[in-house]
Amino acid sequence: MNEGVPSGNRYWIVMGAIALLVAAQLAIPLRYYTGGDPYDERFSWRMFSEVRVVSCDPSATETRDGQSAPVELGRELHEAWIGLLSRNRDAVIERFLVHRCEGGANAATFTNRCHNARYPVCTRDARMRQAGCADLGQAEQVRCMSQVSVMLQQCEQDTRLPDLTWSIACDDRTIETPDADALHAVRTPPTDEGEVEAAPVEDEER
Amino acid sequence: MKARWDSYWFGPIAAVRPFLFVRGVLLLLAFDLWLDMPDHAARYDVAGFNVSQLAMLDLVYPIPTAGLYVCVVLLAGLLAFSGAFAGFTRPIAIATGVLYTFGWTMSMFDSYQHHYLLSIVLLGCALLPSTTSTEVFGSPLDEPEKKAAAAKPAPRRWQDRLETRAGVGLGATIMMCWMAFNLERSGWLIAAIAALGLGATLYVAFFSPPDGPRRTIGAWGYSFASVSIAIVYFYTGISKTEPNWRSGVALQNIAGEQLAPYQKWAESALGMDEATFHPLMGFGVIAVQWVVAIGYLIAPLRDRHWLFAIPGWIAFFAAMSFHLGAEYLGLEIGWFSWYMVLTACIFLLPGSALDAIGRIVTWPGRAIAIAFPALEGERRKPAAVKRTEVARGKAKKKAKKARVAEHAPVVTVAVPAAKPVSLMAVLPVGIGAMVIVPIAGVLLDLPGGLVAGLGASVALAAFVAWRILKHDGRGARPMIAAATVAALAMWLAISVSDVRYDFYRRLGSQNRRQQHWEAAYEAYKRANRYAPEGESRERQMNEARERMEAERAAGGSGS
Numbered sequence: 001m002n003e004g005v006p007s008g009n010r011y012w013i014v015m016g017a018i019a020l021l022v023a024a025q026l027a028i029p030l031r032y033y034t035g036g037d038p039y040d041e042r043f044s045w046r047m048f049s050e051v052r053v054v055s056c057d058p059s060a061t062e063t064r065d066g067q068s069a070p071v072e073l074g075r076e077l078h079e080a081w082i083g084l085l086s087r088n089r090d091a092v093i094e095r096f097l098v099h100r101c102e103g104g105a106n107a108a109t110f111t112n113r114c115h116n117a118r119y120p121v122c123t124r125d126a127r128m129r130q131a132g133c134a135d136l137g138q139a140e141q142v143r144c145m146s147q148v149s150v151m152l153q154q155c156e157q158d159t160r161l162p163d164l165t166w167s168i169a170c171d172d173r174t175i176e177t178p179d180a181d182a183l184h185a186v187r188t189p190p191t192d193e194g195e196v197e198a199a200p201v202e203d204e205e206r
Numbered sequence: 207m208k209a210r211w212d213s214y215w216f217g218p219i220a221a222v223r224p225f226l227f228v229r230g231v232l233l234l235l236a237f238d239l240w241l242d243m244p245d246h247a248a249r250y251d252v253a254g255f256n257v258s259q260l261a262m263l264d265l266v267y268p269i270p271t272a273g274l275y276v277c278v279v280l281l282a283g284l285l286a287f288s289g290a291f292a293g294f295t296r297p298i299a300i301a302t303g304v305l306y307t308f309g310w311t312m313s314m315f316d317s318y319q320h321h322y323l324l325s326i327v328l329l330g331c332a333l334l335p336s337t338t339s340t341e342v343f344g345s346p347l348d349e350p351e352k353k354a355a356a357a358k359p360a361p362r363r364w365q366d367r368l369e370t371r372a373g374v375g376l377g378a379t380i381m382m383c384w385m386a387f388n389l390e391r392s393g394w395l396i397a398a399i400a401a402l403g404l405g406a407t408l409y410v411a412f413f414s415p416p417d418g419p420r421r422t423i424g425a426w427g428y429s430f431a432s433v434s435i436a437i438v439y440f441y442t443g444i445s446k447t448e449p450n451w452r453s454g455v456a457l458q459n460i461a462g463e464q465l466a467p468y469q470k471w472a473e474s475a476l477g478m479d480e481a482t483f484h485p486l487m488g489f490g491v492i493a494v495q496w497v498v499a500i501g502y503l504i505a506p507l508r509d510r511h512w513l514f515a516i517p518g519w520i521a522f523f524a525a526m527s528f529h530l531g532a533e534y535l536g537l538e539i540g541w542f543s544w545y546m547v548l549t550a551c552i553f554l555l556p557g558s559a560l561d562a563i564g565r566i567v568t569w570p571g572r573a574i575a576i577a578f579p580a581l582e583g584e585r586r587k588p589a590a591v592k593r594t595e596v597a598r599g600k601a602k603k604k605a606k607k608a609r610v611a612e613h614a615p616v617v618t619v620a621v622p623a624a625k626p627v628s629l630m631a632v633l634p635v636g637i638g639a640m641v642i643v644p645i646a647g648v649l650l651d652l653p654g655g656l657v658a659g660l661g662a663s664v665a666l667a668a669f670v671a672w673r674i675l676k677h678d679g680r681g682a683r684p685m686i687a688a689a690t691v692a693a694l695a696m697w698l699a700i701s702v703s704d705v706r707y708d709f710y711r712r713l714g715s716q717n718r719r720q721q722h723w724e725a726a727y728e729a730y731k732r733a734n735r736y737a738p739e740g741e742s743r744e745r746q747m748n749e750a751r752e753r754m755e756a757e758r759a760a761g762g763s764g765s
Contacts (some may be wrong), residue, residue: 004216004424018430020216025326025434029441042259043322045441047539048460050450078252078716080315092314095257 012039038186039088054161054186056086060096062105071100071108083122088112088183093166101170109167116159116186161185215429220509222564224334225342227431228299229551232290234548235302236692238541239283240699244652245708247272247279248716248729249315270312272713277654278309280647284662284692291571292688294669295336299664303328320542321711326434327549339568342421343561369515371557377551380526422509429506432553436502443495446488449751454484457491461535469507497524498550505553515556523553578719632679632686636670639663639690646693650700651732652709662689672762680760709735711743718746723754 006014032044041049060071073082077096084092093110100108133144162182168175178185251258251271258264268274282305289298303325310321450456451722458465465487472478478486501521507514529543529550537543552560640663647659666689673682700706714729730747 004218004426006216014426015215018426021329021430022437025437029437033444042317042319044445045319045438046445047319048443048456048537049445049449050456053459055455075718075721076253077251077255079719080249081252081255084257084314086318089257090312091261092257096255099255178627183341 037090038184040090051186052087054088054114054116056088056112056164058082058086058110058112060100060108060110062100062108064105066106085110086112088114088164090166090177094168094177095174097166097168098173101168101173106170107168108170109165111166112164114161114164114186115156116161214506215426216424217506217510218424219428219506220560221337221342221421221423222557222560223426223552224423224428225337225339226293226560226564226567227428227549228331228334229290229335230548230552231324231331231545232286232295232298234541234545235306235324235328236290236695237699238545239279239286239306240696241703241705242540243279243309244276244700245705246315247275247653248709248712250275250313252716252720256312257314259314263311267308267312271653272709273653273657275309275312275654276652276709277658278305278312280650280652280655280658280696281661282306282309283696284643284658284689285665287692287695288685288688290688291691292684293336293338294685295334296332299328299334300330303332318540318542320540320545321437323542324545326438328544330427330431330434330695333430334425335423335427337423339564339571343568343572344421344563369556370558370562374520374562375556376526377555377559377563379390380530380547380551390587398758406604409695412605414531427432432502432505435549435553436499439499439502443492443499446492446495451488451491452485454486454488457487458484458535464535491528492526494524498520501525501554508554509557518554518556522550525550525554575638632670632674632682635686636666636682639686639693642690643693646697649697651706652700659693662693704736704738707733707738707741710736714743714746714750718750723750723755723757727754 005011029044032041032046035150038051039054046052058073060090061068062071063069073085075084075138078102081092081096085096091170097110133141133148138145162178162185164182166177178205251269254269256264258267282302285298285305286302288363289295289302306321306328307325310316310325412580445451446456448456469480469483472483473480498521501517501524503512503520504517509519525546529546532539533543643662643666644656644659647655647657647662648654666686669685670679670682673679710729710733714726714733716728717723717729727747727750730743730750733743734747
């Protein structure tokens with residue numbers, strides 16, 4: 001019937017290869033949906049996902065000879081690495097901390113302060129208001145723009161996610177990672193338009 | 207049940223599909239590798255920091271440098287281009303796939319998911335049999351076959367005619383879209399070539415639709431590629447089911463103001479308010495993904511019954527709307543949309559339309575084969591390509607019974623046997639090519655260019671030696687010609703583009719940020735050599751020079 005069907009053992013080898021390759025392609029993205037790192041969307045076909053629009057402000061400090069000082073990320077790394085750090089890529093952050101140890105630090109801490117730009121109702125409104133500001137006179141325009149700015153700050157505050165902090169003790173290279181609740185807060189659905197559920201108090205304080 | 211299962215994986219498909227799929231992907235990939243990737247190399251090996259895509263790779267991979275990265279992408283491009291024209295696509299797809307995968311896995315810099323997709327696609331290509339244009343479209347030299355086809359033209363149904371014209375017409379439209387999107391970057395020469403192609407395609411579509419038998423092939427790699435792409439769309443649909451996509455907010459975020467005209471139109475023409483429009487668009491994106499996924503899932507059956515043509519067309523339009531829409535929105539996703547447009551055309555358009563397009567795009571190669579028979583590369587034993595006629599009457603009933611409608615194999619294509627060729631007929635041209643390819647690499651003025659050229663020369667030498675050992679020196683000639691053209695195409699493509707300018711200005715910027723003033727100065731100096739008008743980095747170069755001199759002075763006074 002199908003002249004192209006391989007015969008004998010070759011048939012089973014081909015079918016085995018197909019089964020293996022297709023199963024792998026089905027299984028690899030599943031890793032994300034079954035509790036994997038919410039910020040690591042590689043191999044999961046999540047282009048332009050909600051997580052991708054989380055916006056974080058990265059910072060790092062390190063201790064050398066008992067003195068703590070901020071790390072100037074822009075000078076130490078290529079900006080593309082800073083971009084990946086700000087996207088909470090665990091492997092990059094851990095490698096960065098190890099890299100600090102290799103550079104002579106005694107301990108290092110990396111923190112991402114993130115807000116969830118995925119509910120940007122206020123961002124959209126702000127954009128519209130900004131457009132409206134352009135039609136006003138100069139003095140009114142300045143006042144209008146500053147109102148928009150305040151509004152955006154408020155929005156950012158409303159959509160804040162728990163800070164995520166990684167730290168390393170260089171003597172034994174043990175790395176402390178953020179707790180799972182803080183990490184998975186990004187997946188928390190909104191309680192209302194423009195708002196996310198309030199982060200746990202202990203996370204806010206950290 | 208098993209028969210249906212086997213039919214899905216091993217049943218006949220139009221031979222033009224795998225042929226165009228492999229060649230199209232390799233060709234697009236070659237230019238993607240040359241034009242869109244080397245300029246990012248400047249970010250490698252900054253402060254000795256790197257993270258590979260997988261932790262275990264860090265143990266075996268070296269710390270990537272700009273030179274290594276450029277070398278890998280250029281070499282992969284040379285291989286891909288050569289394979290697209292000279293055949294032997296299976297080993298070429300494997301080699302290109304290995305190099306390409308090494309290229310993007312060496313660092314998390316390359317985080318676009320389409321790199322992963324392309325590695326899977328190249329695996330699919332490697333699983334497809336290597337076919338030649340003669341096997342798929344017939345050789346113009348093969349007179350007896352031509353006469354046989356002319357004497358007994360295959361009867362064609364109205365669905366076939368309609369599908370052919372619609373398919374080719376749409377192919378031409380897509381070509382126009384590509385021109386429109388890329389006119390600024392590609393320039394008038396490319397636009398003129400594309401316009402010629404467009405004219406020829408439309409001519410064939412409406413005045414001279416191809417008659418004659420289609421050829422089919424059994425290729426489980428094609429079904430594998432089809433299922434793989436279906437999986438990608440399926441999961442993409444799942445990722446879009448999150449609240450932000452369902453509400454349409456995510457799409458608004460991405461599209462910005464570009465959706466506004468459509469929203470206004472929906473409001474005025476359909477009375478649809480904003481609160482309905484945006485969620486509808488959001489759900490629309492999800493629906494599109496799954497419709498396309500289903501289309502790809504049944505794509506291997508596309509040529510077997512006209513009923514399969516319906517979801518094929520629906521999926522085709524869905525895929526086009528999504529990917530051309532992404533280009534319209536100006537998303538920064540490299541050439542991803544064009545890969546998906548290409549695959550949608552090949553998997554979802556009717557085989558008869560692809561046959562028409564394939565005859566046009568392979569015409570120059572087949573014409574060269576007529577003019578220079580010595581260059582003709584169709585020299586291997588025939589692949590399992592069958593010529594089939596559209597079944598009628600008893601044959602149709604038989605075909606239905608076999609559940610492989612309309613594709614009863616009839617004739618195996620006759621291919622002229624290879625003639626032995628003396629070493630002296632191959633070696634001079636081979637050596638010439640092995641010299642030209644590294645020279646092209648040197649002329650690029652990019653780190654890794656020379657090594658890529660030398661690597662390609664070594665690969666070519668190995669190929670020529672292999673063919674000579676197989677007593678088929680003649681079979682090496684198309685590859686020698688293709689490798690030479692590949693090197694020239696690479697040099698030309700990079701020379702007329704901003705790749706070198708972008709690479710050196712980024713390198714300068716990175717060194718400037720790290721206050722490596724001498725390196726920054728050298729990089730900016732080179733960037734200026736290739737700077738487009740009005741984009742000189744003179745100011746940055748002067749700043750770097752001043753800082754460099756100040757540092758030297760401070761160092762001198764310090765000592």
